Amino acid sequence: MFDLIEAWLLRPNFLAFVILFLWGLYIMVARPNLVKKLIGLYIVQTSVLLFFIALSAKTGATVPVLVSAADAVQAAAYANPLPHVLTLTAIVVQVATLGVSLALVAVIYRTYGTLDEENILKKLE
Amino acid sequence: MTFSVEIPLLILLIVTAAGAILVKDLVSAVFILGSYSFLLALVWAWLGAVDVAFVEAVVGAGLATILFLLTLFGMAPKDIHVHRPSSSWPALIGLPLLGGLLLYAAGDLPELGNPASPASVHVSPFYLENSMQHTRTPNVVTSVLMDYRAFDTFMETVVIFTAGVACALLLGRHRV
Numbered sequence: 001m002f003d004l005i006e007a008w009l010l011r012p013n014f015l016a017f018v019i020l021f022l023w024g025l026y027i028m029v030a031r032p033n034l035v036k037k038l039i040g041l042y043i044v045q046t047s048v049l050l051f052f053i054a055l056s057a058k059t060g061a062t063v064p065v066l067v068s069a070a071d072a073v074q075a076a077a078y079a080n081p082l083p084h085v086l087t088l089t090a091i092v093v094q095v096a097t098l099g100v101s102l103a104l105v106a107v108i109y110r111t112y113g114t115l116d117e118e119n120i121l122k123k124l125e
Numbered sequence: 126m127t128f129s130v131e132i133p134l135l136i137l138l139i140v141t142a143a144g145a146i147l148v149k150d151l152v153s154a155v156f157i158l159g160s161y162s163f164l165l166a167l168v169w170a171w172l173g174a175v176d177v178a179f180v181e182a183v184v185g186a187g188l189a190t191i192l193f194l195l196t197l198f199g200m201a202p203k204d205i206h207v208h209r210p211s212s213s214w215p216a217l218i219g220l221p222l223l224g225g226l227l228l229y230a231a232g233d234l235p236e237l238g239n240p241a242s243p244a245s246v247h248v249s250p251f252y253l254e255n256s257m258q259h260t261r262t263p264n265v266v267t268s269v270l271m272d273y274r275a276f277d278t279f280m281e282t283v284v285i286f287t288a289g290v291a292c293a294l295l296l297g298r299h300r301v
Contacts, residue, residue, distance in 0.1 A: 003232065004228070004229070004231070004232065007231045007232040008228065008231055010236040010237065011231055011234055011236060011237050012131060012132055012135055012237060013131075013135065013168075013172075013237055014231055014234060014237075015135075015228075015231075016135040016138060016139060018224055018227045018228060019139055020138070020139065020142055021227075022220045022221075022223065022224045023142065023143075023146060024142075024146075025216075025220060026213075026216050026217075026220050027146050029213050029215075029216040030211060030212055030213040030216055030217075031207070031211070032211055033151075033207050035151050035193070035196070035197065035205075036146075036151070036154070036207060038193075039145050039146065039154060039155070039158055040146065042158060042189065043142050043145070043146070043158075043161075046161075046162070046165055046181075046185070049177075050165065050168065053168075053169050053172055053174050053177060054172065054237055055235070055242065055244045056172070056173070056174060056244065056245070057172040057173055057237060057238045058173075058238060058239070058240040058245060059238035059239070059240060060240070061173060061240070062173065063173050063174075063175045064173070064253065064264070064265040064266055065175075065263055065264045065265070065266075066253075066256070066257055066263040066264075066265065067263075069257055069263065072254075073253050073254045073257070075245075075249070075250035075253045075254060076240050078253050078265070079172070079173035079174065080244055080245045080249045081249060081252060081253065081265040081266045081269055082244075082248070082249050082252065082269065083174075083244065084174045084176055084177050084266045085266055085269045085270050085274060087174070087177045088176060088177060088180055088266070088270060089270075089277060089278070089281050091177070091180050091181060091184055091185060092180070092184060092281060092284075092285060093281060093284055093285075094185075095184050095185070095188055095189050095192070096284055096285050096287075096288035097288070098189055098192060099192050099288055099292055100288050100291045100292060100295075102192050102193065102195075102196045103196075103291070103292040103295040103296050104295060105196060106196050106199060106295075106296065107295050107296070109199070109200055109204070113204075114204060115200070115204055115205075
């Protein structure tokens, strides 16, 4: 048990990822309000990106922009750039999906006059 | 890298996420979500991911907040207030199980900031060491995004275009 707590304290980002991911997922499942569900979706997406970026960090490393063009590069002196590239793509795709789902919510509100999932289901019957 | 700044930032991150989830008024919740995005950008800048921090501050905190607000401003005030929180028992049982599994497996991950982690010793040194000769670009993130992985970025543009077309079809006056 003590080993496990030490493992969490060495990975504070992973602990934050687990809390944000599960809470956002719970909000997506449990809350009937559609915009609240999208807030939960946004928190789930960003928590996964937080996890990826935590993997790229190196102790004592700087940002992945090369300081000098002439010197040979020491890979340990720069943060790992590959999770950054993946995350840049993922953030933009995340906002694209968010935009489409918000447009869907706007059309649902225009058609049914409510954001509450249960009221919408009642009107569908 | 010391973690003295990291821990307070992560606590603030969880507090703002809790605010966005628990606040009843949706407009307030969206503004708190914007501050959550800014704190996330700070965490990423602290971890050395400056490009990602810029994108999160502009696209996450800026554009996503504006999209939420544009949607909410078209609605009646009584509808943008959450009346009753409800709970779902299957989720309340299943998600703690998933969380316990994730926390139990935490010991197998590399520690935060470990330079010898598998992600940092496999292919990423190749990009860091050869990017300058191959692409003449000091920013390795840019050279991977725009040169080594240009097709991925092109497909990302296709995704954004598709999302734009979908929004225009959903919100446009002429329905297909």
